[in-house]
Amino acid sequence: MQKQDVSDGADEQAAAADNKDTMPSAGLGGEDPTALGSGGRSIEIGNFRVFSDLRLPEYDMGNCKAYAADNLRREEGGAFALVTDPSIPTRYDLIRFLTGVHIGGQIDLLDHEIAPWPPFDQKTMMLFYEKPAGGRVLVPGEKQKKIDEHDFSKIVIEPLMNVLQAVAEKGLTHRNIRADNLFFEGPMAEKVVVGDCCSAPGGFNQPLVYETISRMTADPAGRGLGSVLDDLYALGMTIAALGIGHTPLEKLREQDIIDVKLSKGSFQAIVMNEKLPLALIEPVRGLLCDDPEERWGFAELHAWLDGRRAKPVQSNTERRAARSQNISGKDYYTARSLAQGISKNWVNALAPLRDGTVENWLRRGLSDNDRAKHMAEATRQLQWGGADKRAAEDILVAKSIIILDPTGAIRFKGFSAMVDGLGTMLSYDVQHGRGPQRFADVVMRDIPAFWFGRQVGYNAEVQKLQQAYKNLRYYVQQQSAGYGYERCLYAMVRNQHCLSPMIEKSYVVNIGQLLPALEKASETLPDDAWPIDRHIAAFIATRLDDDVEPQLLALQNPADEVEYSRAIISMLALVQWRHGPDNLQNLSHWVARLMEPAVKVFHSKARRERVEHEIPKLAKRGNLVELYNLINDEQERRKDQTEFISAVEQYSESESEVFDLESSGPARLELAEKVGQQAAAFASTMIALLTVSALFLMHIW
Amino acid sequence: MARKPAGSKKKGTFSGLSVVASAVLLFMVALPTFITLAVGLLPSMIAFLFDRSQGRTMSRCIFGLNFSGVAPYILEVWQYGSQSASVATQHVFQPIALSIMYGSAGLGWLLYLAMPPIVANVLNLSAQRRVSELRKRQRGLIKTWGDSLIKEIDRSGS
Numbered sequence: 001m002q003k004q005d006v007s008d009g010a011d012e013q014a015a016a017a018d019n020k021d022t023m024p025s026a027g028l029g030g031e032d033p034t035a036l037g038s039g040g041r042s043i044e045i046g047n048f049r050v051f052s053d054l055r056l057p058e059y060d061m062g063n064c065k066a067y068a069a070d071n072l073r074r075e076e077g078g079a080f081a082l083v084t085d086p087s088i089p090t091r092y093d094l095i096r097f098l099t100g101v102h103i104g105g106q107i108d109l110l111d112h113e114i115a116p117w118p119p120f121d122q123k124t125m126m127l128f129y130e131k132p133a134g135g136r137v138l139v140p141g142e143k144q145k146k147i148d149e150h151d152f153s154k155i156v157i158e159p160l161m162n163v164l165q166a167v168a169e170k171g172l173t174h175r176n177i178r179a180d181n182l183f184f185e186g187p188m189a190e191k192v193v194v195g196d197c198c199s200a201p202g203g204f205n206q207p208l209v210y211e212t213i214s215r216m217t218a219d220p221a222g223r224g225l226g227s228v229l230d231d232l233y234a235l236g237m238t239i240a241a242l243g244i245g246h247t248p249l250e251k252l253r254e255q256d257i258i259d260v261k262l263s264k265g266s267f268q269a270i271v272m273n274e275k276l277p278l279a280l281i282e283p284v285r286g287l288l289c290d291d292p293e294e295r296w297g298f299a300e301l302h303a304w305l306d307g308r309r310a311k312p313v314q315s316n317t318e319r320r321a322a323r324s325q326n327i328s329g330k331d332y333y334t335a336r337s338l339a340q341g342i343s344k345n346w347v348n349a350l351a352p353l354r355d356g357t358v359e360n361w362l363r364r365g366l367s368d369n370d371r372a373k374h375m376a377e378a379t380r381q382l383q384w385g386g387a388d389k390r391a392a393e394d395i396l397v398a399k400s401i402i403i404l405d406p407t408g409a410i411r412f413k414g415f416s417a418m419v420d421g422l423g424t425m426l427s428y429d430v431q432h433g434r435g436p437q438r439f440a441d442v443v444m445r446d447i448p449a450f451w452f453g454r455q456v457g458y459n460a461e462v463q464k465l466q467q468a469y470k471n472l473r474y475y476v477q478q479q480s481a482g483y484g485y486e487r488c489l490y491a492m493v494r495n496q497h498c499l500s501p502m503i504e505k506s507y508v509v510n511i512g513q514l515l516p517a518l519e520k521a522s523e524t525l526p527d528d529a530w531p532i533d534r535h536i537a538a539f540i541a542t543r544l545d546d547d548v549e550p551q552l553l554a555l556q557n558p559a560d561e562v563e564y565s566r567a568i569i570s571m572l573a574l575v576q577w578r579h580g581p582d583n584l585q586n587l588s589h590w591v592a593r594l595m596e597p598a599v600k601v602f603h604s605k606a607r608r609e610r611v612e613h614e615i616p617k618l619a620k621r622g623n624l625v626e627l628y629n630l631i632n633d634e635q636e637r638r639k640d641q642t643e644f645i646s647a648v649e650q651y652s653e654s655e656s657e658v659f660d661l662e663s664s665g666p667a668r669l670e671l672a673e674k675v676g677q678q679a680a681a682f683a684s685t686m687i688a689l690l691t692v693s694a695l696f697l698m699h700i701w
Numbered sequence: 702m703a704r705k706p707a708g709s710k711k712k713g714t715f716s717g718l719s720v721v722a723s724a725v726l727l728f729m730v731a732l733p734t735f736i737t738l739a740v741g742l743l744p745s746m747i748a749f750l751f752d753r754s755q756g757r758t759m760s761r762c763i764f765g766l767n768f769s770g771v772a773p774y775i776l777e778v779w780q781y782g783s784q785s786a787s788v789a790t791q792h793v794f795q796p797i798a799l800s801i802m803y804g805s806a807g808l809g810w811l812l813y814l815a816m817p818p819i820v821a822n823v824l825n826l827s828a829q830r831r832v833s834e835l836r837k838r839q840r841g842l843i844k845t846w847g848d849s850l851i852k853e854i855d856r857s858g859s
Contacts, residue, residue: 600849603846603847603849603850603853604845604846604847605844605845605846605847606845608847644846644849644850644853647842647845647846647850648850648853648854648857650838650842651839651842651843651850651854652854652857654835654836654838654839654842655835655839655854657831657835658832658835658836661828661831661832661835662832664828665825668821668824668825668828669821671824672817672818672820672821672822672823672824673817673820673821674817675817675820676816676817676818676819676820676821677754677758677759677762677813677816677817678756678758679816679820680758680762680812680813680815680816680817681756681758681759681761681762681765681813683762683765683812683816684761684762684763684764684765684766684809684812684813685761685765686765687765687766687769688764688765688766688768688769688772690769691768691769691772692768692769692772695772695773695776699776699780
């Protein structure tokens with residue numbers, strides 16, 4: 001739990017006047033979370049006091065800004081707070097693993113908190129790091145502190161290897177190893193530590209040159225978690241950067257870096273443009289090998305550190321064609337570069353794909369019959385595309401890119417993401433105005449399924465991703481609340497905060513935070529709004545361990561307001577039952593006001609009145625579970641239902657009898673005439689008999 | 702129109718013949734009784750001739766009361782052993798006797814006319830009472846179950 005406090009400054013008025021223009025006057029929840037500390041405005045968050053006007057730009061990480069912070073529990077050692085960008089998801093697994101753990105070579109993540117940050121006017125994730133005593137190893141645009149070649153292994157490679165091994169042992173990846181994210185651990189510059197790796201998705205902050213050939217073509221948000229091999233590649237590039245004193249190929253544009261790496265291979269691209277120290281050539285060549293199978297691992301690095309000779313690797317294994325394939329006036333000699341060329345010239349690439357030029361190039365230029373066969377198959381499928389010709393053509397282009405670069409990113413009309421980066425890419429698109437359409441197009445056209453089909457050999461990670469993808473397709477196909485792209489988003493990105501407009505500012509990442517956030521939101525939201533929207537439904541469905549499919553099924557039909565409201569109350573009650581808190585006064589009152597349709601679950605007026613009478617009492621207690629139980633007494637409901645059916649039957653029978661009676665007037669008259677005449681005849685006969693009998697008796701007496 | 706069964710026609714003819722035979726026999730054996738009956742039961746005979754209702758309820762109705770009015774005079778004829786046609790005729794054609802005999806036949810006809818409306822009223826009253834009971838029951842159901850009952854009825858009705 002985060003605790004927030006306010007500290008007083010020495011000269012409050014003056015400082016307040018100084019900061020008036022830059023800081024909002026009130027924080028979240030109506031109270032002012034900032035105040036003047038000895039160094040200016042400070043916010044107490046958990047065990048730390050963060051100075052919001054004391055920036056530490058040297059510790060910034062991409063969009064995430066660093067601020068000075070005091071550790072309130074410990075006197076020694078400095079700390080800084082990295083305020084993450086709420087529009088970019090953080091890395092859940094790494095935060096959990098690294099918090100409070102010291103790993104040699106990794107900057108210490110002391111703690112993390114979700115707390116209000118006034119400049120954002122919302123809550124966000126705060127990462128509290130131990131401040132390294134030495135400065136940044138490589139500051140872009142500045143001259144690098146010289147690291148002696150003989151000490152290079154001890155100062156740089158060993159600490160970084162240690163980090164990568166520790167992370168890899170947990171089945172995780174670092175994905176933020178680069179020269180300008182290294183700090184000297186102490187003032188003597190004896191060792192480096194690598195900086196933050198939790199504030200953004202894997203590879204998001206990496207310059208393109210640090211990404212492998214497979215991942216560099218993906219958008220930064222879609223580069224994916226990758227594997228330890230991607231970290232080793234980044235390590236190789238880091239060594240190269242530190243060896244030459246700046247980021248390799250920094251003078252080239254991104255497209256040129258991609259082109260040169262694709263055409264020459266990573267290592268060749270570096271040595272052609274930069275002057276690498278001789279001593280570092282061997283590990284850089286091994287680590288920058290573009291074939292992941294051939295790339296150096298920890299064993300080769302250890303061998304090199306021990307002075308043993310490691311096996312030589314071929315730096316570029318990409319086959320080069322005898323003749324080029326031209327797309328939009330540019331010649332391509334390798335399959336991967338052609339794939340990238342096609343993705344950048346989406347419309348113009350269609351003609352050579354459709355007329356079989358690319359297939360012929362694969363067969364004759366590259367002598368790759370297997371890929372040519374798959375290309376021919378993909379082209380043939382174009383004819384079966386049905387009515388939507390345009391969609392079939394897009395699928396052909398996307399498939400041809402995968403055939404040419406099977407381990408690369410999925411590229412589809414400007415969308416470019418690795419399969420393990422689909423979630424973060426979606427998150428980025430949704431939070432940066434692009435919307436979910438590109439992701440939905442990729443999934444609906446089943447492009448990832450083709451990508452999985454083109455993977456060679458068994459890979460447990462790929463299998464896991466494939467299984468997860470099957471669910472995504474199902475989610476996107478469903479249109480109702482609890483499914484759609486929202487469900488994919490929360491299922492794929494564990495640290496994605498709930499994007500419901502009602503609670504987005506509360507930065508709800510865990511299910512336990514949901515109800516307190518809704519409780520707070522209920523103070524300001526209109527009474528007639530439902531407390532669950534598409535985002536919250538998907539968030540609950542993903543984060544809650546219990547099965548809520550029946551409730552989601554009921555949400556598919558908002559016209560059935562009884563079942564709809566019951567489903568919503570049921571979901572909220574389930575969350576409260578599992579994760580608390582026990583008292584949710586505002587939310588209970590909100591729910592109580594919306595329970596009117598749910599009360600209709602009972603047909604009997606007496607039962608309804610009883611429930612309506614009970615609702616305010618239970619709402620006052622703030623317990624949603626009790627409120628739900630009130631309308632979900634199964635025995636009572638069944639009894640009510642049975643009695644209602646019987647009442648309906650009785651009413652119908654009565655109605656039909658009344659109708660019969662009211663419409664049988666002429667028939668009754670006819671009957672009355674007949675019966676009346678018969679009765680008259682009978683009476684007359686009886687009178688005659690009585691008269692005769694009486695006369696006879698009188699005569700006898 | 703359904704044909705009348707041959708059996709019932711035969712029965713009717715037989716019944717008519719037996720009445721004529723009885724009348725002839727009575728005429729030959731007891732003329733004063735015959736005269737009394739013939740004069741007294743004249744309205745019944747007319748009713749019998751003109752009654753086309755099923756089961757001849759009108760003639761049965763008139764005959765019953767008409768016979769009740771004639772019976773005392775028949776008994777009177779029988780009480781005097783030396784019956785003669787002239788005495789019988791004298792008795793029968795007295796205005797009081799005729800009034801009683803024909804008046805009783807009229808009462809029979811009135812009974813025939815009055816009974817159907819009375820029965821119709823009884824049946825209507827009974828139906829009204831039943832409708833009122835059923836409406837009351839429906840109101841009770843609506844009171845217990847409210848709008849949902851009406852909605853359900855409307856839904857199932859539509």
